[in-house]
Amino acid sequence: MGEDYVGYEAVGVKKLRSGGIVFEMNSQEAAEILQSTDVKDLFAENFGGGVEVKPRSYPVVVDHVPTSFRITLKTQELEYQVIEEHNNLPGGSVVDARWIKPPSRRSSTQTTASLALHLNSAQAANQVIRNGLLIANKRVMARKMLFEPRRCFKCHNTGGSHLAVACPQDQDICGKCSGKHRTSDCVVSESSKMKCPACSKQGHAAGDVTCLVFQQQRRLYLSSNPLNYYRFYLLAEDEASWERILTENHLFLKPRNLDKAP
Ligand SMILES: [Zn+2]
Numbered sequence: 001m002g003e004d005y006v007g008y009e010a011v012g013v014k015k016l017r018s019g020g021i022v023f024e025m026n027s028q029e030a031a032e033i034l035q036s037t038d039v040k041d042l043f044a045e046n047f048g049g050g051v052e053v054k055p056r057s058y059p060v061v062v063d064h065v066p067t068s069f070r071i072t073l074k075t076q077e078l079e080y081q082v083i084e085e086h087n088n089l090p091g092g093s094v095v096d097a098r099w100i101k102p103p104s105r106r107s108s109t110q111t112t113a114s115l116a117l118h119l120n121s122a123q124a125a126n127q128v129i130r131n132g133l134l135i136a137n138k139r140v141m142a143r144k145m146l147f148e149p150r151r152c153f154k155c156h157n158t159g160g161s162h163l164a165v166a167c168p169q170d171q172d173i174c175g176k177c178s179g180k181h182r183t184s185d186c187v188v189s190e191s192s193k194m195k196c197p198a199c200s201k202q203g204h205a206a207g208d209v210t211c212l213v214f215q216q217q218r219r220l221y222l223s224s225n226p227l228n229y230y231r232f233y234l235l236a237e238d239e240a241s242w243e244r245i246l247t248e249n250h251l252f253l254k255p256r257n258l259d260k261a262p
Pocket residue numbers: 152153154155156157162163164166167168169
């Protein structure tokens with residue numbers, strides 16, 4: 001990079017199993033510069049294109065949000081602003097909001113649902129976890145999103161040891177019927193005809209909330225991640241963010257992607 005950027009440094013680099021790379025910058029200003037258009041372009045050039053620079057976000061789960069709350073691509077910026085204003089959050093704090101379960105899978109009587117809200121700083125996320133949120137004229141509670149295991153879509157392991165790019169298996173196993181093909185190529189659609197590759201039982205697909213092997217792997221993963229025992233996102237300078245959650249009950253809530261209608 002040119003001399004205009006002297007003093008802005010990456011102090012840490014982490015390669016994710018997903019193939020992404022996380023750069024930790026030495027200041028907020030440096031992080032903002034990394035996301036500015038000309039620096040992004042410079043990055044894309046040096047990495048041979050196909051590079052997307054995304055700021056890190058801090059997700060929280062907001063429970064019991066009225067389903068009357070609407071987010072559309074067209075109005076989302078405005079919705080985010082309203083949330084920021086009603087909750088005394090700095091402008092630009094809300095970077096994403098989406099229903100955890102697709103609205104199409106709701107029951108007809110469901111009036112509230114869980115929302116994944118992504119904030120642009122640990123401070124903003126912690127403020128929401130501490131104070132709750134006023135959304136769609138309702139005051140609701142929020143919790144830090146757990147660090148969930150991700151499933152390898154090639155062999156369907158959910159132990160969190162690897163993702164598909166690093167899968168040790170040679171062949172794709174189908175998540176729906178356990179056959180030797182990609183899940184997307186499967187012709188089985190009825191759940192009664194499915195065969196889970198994780199537990200070999202009939203009646204559900206891989207990663208299903210009712211799968212005992214999945215439940216076991218998930219609990220093991222959740223309970224072995226020390227960050228899942230802190231109520232807030234940890235901030236070195238803010239002692240109040242070091243509050244520990246003493247019981248394990250919060251680890252046994254429903255997986256975030258498999259929220260079922262009440
Ligand atoms: Zn695998």
